[in-house]
Amino acid sequence: MTCESMAELLADHLQGRLQPEQAARVKEHLQQCMACQADAAMWQKLATFPAQQPSPAMKSRFNAMLDSYQEGRWEKANLKQEHGKFLDFGAIVQWARTPALSVAASFVLVLCGFLAGRYIDRPQPANIDVSEMRNELASMRQLVVIAMLKQQSPSERLQGVGMVQQNSDPRVLEALLHTLRYDNSVDVRLAALDALSHFSSHQDVRKGLIDSLGTQQSPLVQIALIDVLVDMRDHSAVDQLKRLQQDPALDPSVKKRADWGIQQLS
Amino acid sequence: MADLKRRMTHTISDEELMSQVRSGVGESLGVLFERYRTPLLNFYYKLTGDRGLSEDLVQEVFFRILKYRHSYRPETGFRAWMYQIARNARVDHWRRQKPETSWKPEMSPPVMPEDKAEEAQQHALLHSALLELSEEKREVLVLSRFQDLKYEEIAVLLGCEVNTVKVKVFRALRELREVFEALESGKLVRKQGLRDAGMRPGTGSVQ
Numbered sequence: 329m330t331c332e333s334m335a336e337l338l339a340d341h342l343q344g345r346l347q348p349e350q351a352a353r354v355k356e357h358l359q360q361c362m363a364c365q366a367d368a369a370m371w372q373k374l375a376t377f378p379a380q381q382p383s384p385a386m387k388s389r390f391n392a393m394l395d396s397y398q399e400g401r402w403e404k405a406n407l408k409q410e411h412g413k414f415l416d417f418g419a420i421v422q423w424a425r426t427p428a429l430s431v432a433a434s435f436v437l438v439l440c441g442f443l444a445g446r447y448i449d450r451p452q453p454a455n456i457d458v459s460e461m462r463n464e465l466a467s468m469r470q471l472v473v474i475a476m477l478k479q480q481s482p483s484e485r486l487q488g489v490g491m492v493q494q495n496s497d498p499r500v501l502e503a504l505l506h507t508l509r510y511d512n513s514v515d516v517r518l519a520a521l522d523a524l525s526h527f528s529s530h531q532d533v534r535k536g537l538i539d540s541l542g543t544q545q546s547p548l549v550q551i552a553l554i555d556v557l558v559d560m561r562d563h564s565a566v567d568q569l570k571r572l573q574q575d576p577a578l579d580p581s582v583k584k585r586a587d588w589g590i591q592q593l594s
Numbered sequence: 595m596a597d598l599k600r601r602m603t604h605t606i607s608d609e610e611l612m613s614q615v616r617s618g619v620g621e622s623l624g625v626l627f628e629r630y631r632t633p634l635l636n637f638y639y640k641l642t643g644d645r646g647l648s649e650d651l652v653q654e655v656f657f658r659i660l661k662y663r664h665s666y667r668p669e670t671g672f673r674a675w676m677y678q679i680a681r682n683a684r685v686d687h688w689r690r691q692k693p694e695t696s697w698k699p700e701m702s703p704p705v706m707p708e709d710k711a712e713e714a715q716q717h718a719l720l721h722s723a724l725l726e727l728s729e730e731k732r733e734v735l736v737l738s739r740f741q742d743l744k745y746e747e748i749a750v751l752l753g754c755e756v757n758t759v760k761v762k763v764f765r766a767l768r769e770l771r772e773v774f775e776a777l778e779s780g781k782l783v784r785k786q787g788l789r790d791a792g793m794r795p796g797t798g799s800v801q
Contacts, residue, residue, distance in 0.1 A: 331768075332761075339745065339760035342767070343738070363768070370771040374739050377717060380639045382631045386649050390627050390656055397660060398620045514621040518602045547614045548621055552602040579617065581610035 331357075331364055338364060342371050437472060440465045470496060474503045482513040489519040494526070501527055505536040514546050521552055528560045538565045541572055547579040554582075554589045566593050600628055608672035616663045626672075627656055633741055634680060640736045641684065643725050654683045673743070674750050681733075681751070723774040731766035738763050 331338070334357050340346050341354045358365055444461045469491070476488025489507065492500060507520040527533045537556060544550045550572075557565040569586045572578065578586075603625050614622040631652055638648035658679050659666075666675060724732055737743045737751070738759075745763070749756045 331764075335764035336757055336760040339738075339763045342763070343745070366775075367764075367767050367771050370774065371739065371767060373716075373720065374735075376713075377640075377720060377740070379632065379636050380645065380648070382635050382652075383649065386631060386635070386652060387627075389653055390624075390631075393653070393657060393660070394620055394624060514624075515599065518599060522602055546621055547619055548603055548606070548625065551606055555602075555605065579614055579619070581606065581613065 331361060334364070338367070342368065434472060437465070437468050440468055466495070467497070469493075470500045473500050477503050477507050482511075482516050485511065485513070485516045486519055489516065489523050492523045496527070498532065501530065501533055501536075505533070505540065508536075509540050509543050514548055517544075517546070517549050518552060521549065521556060525556045525559070528556070528562075534560060534562055538562065538568050541565070541568045547582045550579070550582045551585050554585045558589050558592045561593065563593050566590055569593070599625060609668055612659075612663075612666050612672045612675075613668045615659070616666050616668075620660070623656065623660060626659070630676065634676075637677075637680060637736060637741055638684065640721075640724060640740055641729075641732060643721060647687075651680070651683055651687060654687075655680050658683060671747065674747050677737070677741070677743070677747075677751055719777050720774060723770055723777055726773045726777075727766060727770055731762070731769060734759065734762045735766045735770060 334354070337346065337350055337354050338357075340350070346354060358368065440461070444458070444465055473488050473491045473496070476491065477485055479485055479488065485507065489504070492504065501524070504520050504524050508517055508524060511517050511520065521537075524533055524537060528537070537553065537560070541550070541553055541557070544553060554569070557569070569590050573583060573586050573590075606622075606625065608626065608629070611622045611626050615626070634652045634655055635648050638651045639645060642648060642651075655676065659676065662679070666672075724735070727735070734748065734752075737748050738745065743751070745756050745759045749759045752759065
């Protein structure tokens with residue numbers, strides 16, 4: 329039995345794809361043939377070859393290319409129109425729009441932390457003050473999150489989403505829902521969706537998530553959103569899913585996922 | 595961020611994503627990039643031994659995927675299609691390249707702890723051996739061993755029978771092992787001499 333005549337079987341052996349009966353033949357051959365044994369060992373040795381890790385530069389070059397492709401594609405007009413609707417916080421939003429002021433907000437936050445620290449160190453005075461301080465600090469932090477969500481650069485908005493905490497108040501959740509609907513970066517919208525999925529016990533969040541299905545354009549976000557809705561096991565999402573399916577321009581993979589979602593929730 | 599994107603989108607298949615790209619959804623290419631930049635980088639690095647060039651070629655692959663997105667047919671597997679593009683990108687690169695350009699495998703970092711040194715030397719030797727093989731043999735090994743492509747997928751890629759692929763893998767592995775043993779037992783010095791004399795190892799079959 330020559331090695332060449334065994335070549336195909338040996339190749340299958342390397343990828344571990346032999347039937348038991350063939351495996352026995354290969355095993356028998358390997359026992360007699362030093363060369364083939366050494367080949368198999370070489371194959372194993374190749375597995376130890378270290379993998380190269382991509383540099384961050386690769387990612388930024390790719391993004392630059394993708395951005396230039398995406399430019400002009402994204403429904404900017406649509407977004408601008410919707411942008412005006414989010415003025416619920418009136419003065420706060422206006423205030424938060426200026427980057428300098430949101431930096432200032434961070435300073436205030438640090439200062440609050442400092443003062444709170446001093447309060448805590450003090451021997452006696454009223455505990456009520458400390459808890460008040462804490463509350464103020466928390467609400468300050470929420471304001472910073474909201475301010476970050478209004479920044480120009482997607483990476484700052486992403487950072488803002490990342491700062492969202494478990495005990496966020498309704499204003500932050502509302503801002504997140506707005507981001508999920510109207511942010512023009514898919515990455516930011518996906519991040520907002522991820523953050524919101526931790527608040528699915530809130531009635532408003534559930535409703536907001538279900539409603540936002542109708543406004544999403546990107547198949548990536550649509551699919552991720554359907555997955556979140558199914559996880560929530562909220563049967564009232566079925567109507568919205570059915571409505572989504574009526575869209576003639578709907579991406580086929582989204583349609584498939586919506587079918588699956590309806591099936592899961594009905 | 596990459597992790598998050600992976601988490602939110604991990605259930606979408608390559609083929610679905612590519613179909614989305616084809617119909618103009620650029621951001622879906624971002625997910626494919628997250629999935630395949632590392633495998634592609636390693637594919638090129640093992641073939642060329644040149645890290646910078648490998649990164650350029652990965653970039654080129656994604657550029658071409660976008661450019662030729664309309665030629666993608668959803669019924670073909672995405673991976674086979676992508677590796678086809680990857681191979682073409684490399685061939686085109688060599689065509690443009692001046693033949694005098696020398697190989698500079700950037701391996702074995704100079705400083706490392708004692709116990710790591712021997713391992714690194716083995717890897718450097720292994721990479722040298724790989725680069726000694728003809729392009730064709732090296733490629734079939736890299737595809738089957740490192741890119742986890744099944745023989746059937748490689749057969750589609752190379753346009754030959756599955757049986758032929760298996761024989762090719764077997765022969766390439768045997769030659770690699772022989773070259774490796776030769777290098778290990780001291781012929782490395784001789785090869786070094788050849789390189790100093792201006793020979794280019796490992797590029798035999800490239801025009």
